[in-house]
Amino acid sequence: MPFPRSWRHHRVAIEVLLTALTLSACSGGPTDTKPPVVPPPVVPVAYVPGQAYLGRNGYVEYIAGNAPVILTAPHGGSLTPSSIPDRTASACGGSATTVTDANTQELVRTMQARYAARFGKYPHVVISHLSRRKLDPNRLQPEAGCGNAEAATALGEWHSYIDVAKSAVLKAHGKGWYMDMHGHGHAVPRLELGYLLSAAALDGTDAALDASSALENSASILTLSLASPLSFSALLRGPTSLGTLYAGLGFPSIPSSSDPRPSGTDYFNGGDNTRRHSCSSSASPLGGITGGMICGVQIEANFAGVRDNAANRERFADATAQVLEQYLRVHWGLLLAP
Ligand SMILES: [Zn+2]
Structure with missing residues (x-):
């Protein structure tokens, strides 16, 4: 049985995005810390506005939307899996800041809810649940994930979900x-x-x-x-x-x-x-x-x-x-x- 058109659309979009991600991940950076290829996130049949979708291990959350607004919270996470080493300036480069932006995850959820209450549509929301000690989605590699494969996967999902949101916004609203x-x-x-x-x-x-x-x-x-x-x-x-x-x-x-x-x-x-x-x-x-x-x-x-x-x-x-x-x-x- 053929997949629904919407599923194919998303799969194609994700494949295009991942190709771009892989290409950009390969350009620049020390060759001895080459980031691993990021596997595709699990793609649901169709994103339902207001519904949450989790990436691998629940590290990244996407709450789908139907408004022309995208909200992200990269530094509000609290998960500290032992399988991902702590980021340090000496190992990752850059300043390797690990400070949590307290309550910003709660903030974007509330922003989505109040917007929906006022306008009847949901902004798209993407949240990183990993502690900034483990991943900084607002940095480029290697500072972002310090060469760790799990962190790199989460980073890939982070940008993929934002790109999914952007595609949906452009398709529905043009801007x-x-x-x-x-x-x-x-x-x-x-x-x-x-x-x-x-x-x-x-x-x-x-x-x-x-x-x-x-x-x-x-x-x-x-x-x-x-x-x-x-x-x-x-x-x-x-x-x-x-x-x-x-x-x-x-x-x-x-x-x-x-x-x-x-x-x-x-x-x-x-x-x-x-x-x-x-x-x-x-x-x-x-x-x-x-x-x-x-x-x-x-x-x-x-x-x-x-x-x-x-x-x-x-x-x-x-x-x-x-x-x-x-x-x-x-x-x-x-x-x-x-
Ligand atoms: Zn921040």
């Missing part, structure tokens, strides 16, 4: 929005919106941000910015920027009109997930699509008032649904409300 959710412990309690622009770039004037296309090209909102009649700087920190909209609902943010520049304070500007899965010039070299129709941002959330308890997570989730509805409609003609 979409990606948000990689993190938590910071910096002194200033605010949302740090990472558009892949350096603190030095944001410290410049609006005129400097708008002066050439180089900064716009490197930003995670490249395609949206090209489509919008507003200037690049206005999209980043004008009255209708994401940060200003969040601030208006009680969640101070940088950049925004009231907090436009880091000016020497701690600020995270976005990581490898944002580079790969949004639309900047760094996407294509990592297997994503530069100038593609999925743009996005990394959000580093402060703890108190945002992710510390269920009530605050719900407040933030409600605010996010409202903010995205306005931001994506006004700037990109992407409608979230029915």
Whole structure:
């Protein structure tokens, strides 16, 4: 009996994605720590919006969606299987940061639920359940999984599930929005919106941000910015920027009109997930699509008032649904409300 069309579609999509993953995994990096080929994740017959799917050993969870929004939580996991060695800077390279972004898994679940309650559709959600001691899905190999085969499989599934979500978004809506959710412990309690622009770039004037296309090209909102009649700087920190909209609902943010520049304070500007899965010039070299129709941002959330308890997570989730509805409609003609 032939497989249903939807199954074949997913299988083909996964095979294409895994080929891309395998190719990108083979380029660069020390040859003595060559990552193993990543086997395909188990592909269900069809993804049902709101339903959870687990990768191998339950290390990665995908909650399927039908909205044009994708939410990921790479650093909220707690599993510490002894079969995967702890990541260390000496063994893995890079800084091998192992800090957990507390409650970010709970945060994206609540964001999905509150969005669905408001708009009747589910954002796609991908969660890493492995502790960051074992895998950092927001890093490239070998820093991400330190050469361990189980960790590499989980990393492959992580990106495959996000790619499945992106394909579904593009098929259903033509364009979409990606948000990689993190938590910071910096002194200033605010949302740090990472558009892949350096603190030095944001410290410049609006005129400097708008002066050439180089900064716009490197930003995670490249395609949206090209489509919008507003200037690049206005999209980043004008009255209708994401940060200003969040601030208006009680969640101070940088950049925004009231907090436009880091000016020497701690600020995270976005990581490898944002580079790969949004639309900047760094996407294509990592297997994503530069100038593609999925743009996005990394959000580093402060703890108190945002992710510390269920009530605050719900407040933030409600605010996010409202903010995205306005931001994506006004700037990109992407409608979230029915
Ligand atoms: Zn993080």
